[in-house]
Amino acid sequence: MIRRILLPAVLAVSTLVSFTSPIQGQQALETKLDTIIEKLDASQSTLNQVAAKVGAEPAAPAAAPADDEGVAKAEIEALQLNINYVWVVLSAALVFMMQAGFAMVELGFSRAKNSINIIMKNFLDFSISTVVFLFLGFGLMFGTSAGGWIGTDSFWLSGHGADDKLWSFWFFQVVFAGTACTIVSGAMAERTKFVGYLVYAGFLSGIIYPLTGHWAWGSFAGGFGAGGEKGWLEALGFVDFAGSSVVHACGGACALAGIIVVGARHGRFGKDGSPRLIAGHNIPLAALGVFILWFGWFGFNGGSTLFANANIGRIVVNTTVAPAAGALAAMISMWFVQGRPDVGITLNGALGGLVGITACCANITPGSAFIVGIIAGLLTTVATIGLERLCIDDAVGAVPVHLVNGWWGTLSVALFDEAGFDAHKFGVQALGTLAISGTAFILCFIIFKVVDMLVGLRASETEQIDGLDFSEHAANAYPDFQTTEQA
Template identity: 55%
Template sequence: MALPATGLADEVPVTAEDVQNNLNFVWTLVAAFMVFIMQAGFAMVETGFTRAKNACNIIMKNLMDFSVGSIAFWAVGFGLMFGTSNGFFGTTDFFFSGATGDDAPWNFAFWMFQVVFAATAATIISGAVAERTKFSAYLVYSALVSAIIYPISGSWAWGGLFHGGGWLENLGFIDFAGSTVVHSVGGWLALAGAIVVGPRLGKYDKAGRVKPIPGHNIPLAALGVFLLWFGWYGFNPGSTTVGDTSIAIIAVTTTLAAAAGAITAMFATWIKFGKSDIGMTMNGALAGLVGITAGCANVSAVSAIIIGAIAGVLVFASVLFFDRIRVDDPVGAVSVHGVCGAWGTLAAGLFDSAGFSLNQVGVQLLGIGAIFVWAFGTGLILFKLIDLVIGMRVSKEEEMAGLDFTEHGANAYADFQTVRLGTVFSPGQENVNGTTK
């Protein structure tokens, strides 16, 4: 019996260019999947740093900001950020209509990488407004952040990565992976949200002194930090969207900055309080990661250590500052992402391997300022409008009972109760003064 023809003689030879092209697709998509894991990281950090009675609510928020945000970014956001027009507000490629033509496969890979970045910006807000925000309000602003606020400022710095173009990138603004474009946008929106929604019950006494509200599961928060650190290897090296040797140095600068941030934050708390604080040390690692994100591809290894080390001290000082001015941010999102994102963007100019330039530093400061005004300004307007229409905050009774029960009819630890002095409390239940039992 004759064997079927293989057809090998008719096959087109595979070229080195084909191999590189396929490698670019694979690396970009693998990096996107790694960044997606950061959603779990954010969820674990926020859940661990807050009380047990709100754990289900936090998981729901982190699940739905990606779900709602993905549809919003597909329908509107991607077009505003990367469409064919070069105007201030955008483009014509709504409903992913630009994903056609000869480059259609790459359109899909590039969209997949960008949607996880949009989700990161949106989910940062969640931690700053945790434990007292209506779930319905959260869904509304998640959609609008992913559809409009994040994409418009993103187009200023990154529009030229695809079909568009932006005024900041035309000036030479450096933000390789998003210290400002992603993290500061999320951080400044988080600041606006925390201001509008107000502090949690019991966070400050009548004299304005801070009353700590401890998180209920620090090991869970630590798992979240490790997931975020792992995901950052997709966030930073993945931003090459090219599978080449450049990803190696980016991975190194990312690692060194995170390590330095954790070390300096640890020593800062040790010096200040006489003990090394685990929560602040974890935030120091995240601060280092945020700080290096802008310059990870254009600074040296030594510079990365300096950038991360400063970020670790800066996040500690920033958390104390916002507590003093009564901005209740349960996870330190404003400090980690907003403040350290701005520092990292400035540092990308200060430590640029191409050489120090006052002009470059000026461009970096312009970008930091412009995006702060945009994100914080639109955030205040958005949250105020939501507050007027449907309300941002749950009632006092709902907040005291916990959002798991009042918003979702759920309990994260259904078979677990704490007994104290003959009284049974659900995990994280508060007394009338807002203190945790």
């Protein structure tokens, strides 16, 4: 075969040389070419013999080809898991940004002389929550369940490797604990001693929130290598997708307990119980805070899937529709009551819509989300007026937004379920939200009472008049400006 391939080429070269070289050179070249061709013929013969020998013997069985389809499926599953972890961590980062939102809302709705105190509380309650949740809270909430009531292990998390999937889940959960904790700060603003508030923050993030959270979400860490048993509410069929009750009603109930124990701000109500306006010093800052909270809520609700798939789309749509409807409903209803649109109630109406959609964002349609938001806005207005008439001073409206709409959102899971209404499910939802918020209120009321007796909870009237920035921190947030107040 080699001869057949090379012979034409050799002849062509020989012919070319015959035209360009003398006869002696041509004869010498032809002799060399004949020698080369003979060697090639010998090589070809040897190759033919080897090929015949190999063909005569039985060939070894060939290795089975790799299962390309199985390998591709495994690679896709691994990729999906990694995308899930990235989505959970990104969502947790968005929820962390909500700390800034809460701080801005509280700052804007409060007076300038308390600004440093507010910033310190919002920084420190998250810092305390992080440490306490690492060493205690996470295990109580997601550890192996003791009868569905409390977790019993997974404390410290010291036995997990650097690439363990549990870390992304822990990060997502700690920012939720911080959110529940900081809700109380705004309600009790401008008259609460700093040390007393820090003590409360440790108890809520370490005991109260993990305890009630275990009842509803106890099994959620099972897919990440911790616990896995259902809490008693979860076993009954209780559903709180992203925390209308577990986070917001819990935090709102603690806020209600706190403002009852600490009392109203100096000058908030007259001797006859008539309310007096204490205006916030920076409403644009409060509005910025609401925008930040709304933005972070896309991670709050969307990330609660713990899975990056197409379901995220409708969840974030519902998380957009409900607060928009809530803001409109709150603005129109208060406009009707007092004859003018109120910026504070409008902002809180949006937050109420966000809290209301949190539990049900995954199992209702956008049309139902609109209804949930409308009613949440109305509830925010009614509850705000109701607290004022009861002479209960909530500086930022945390109780109407988080407690009342936390109840509403949890009940909406059954009321607007796209699969249809179920009376039994509605009963379970009602039981769950009352159990969580009721337990949180009782425990927090006791804690605030004890803290008040041991270290003091309420700032004196003089301290409130001077401002907590001066009395608690010996500082001034706006040293280049002079602030005034009107009675």
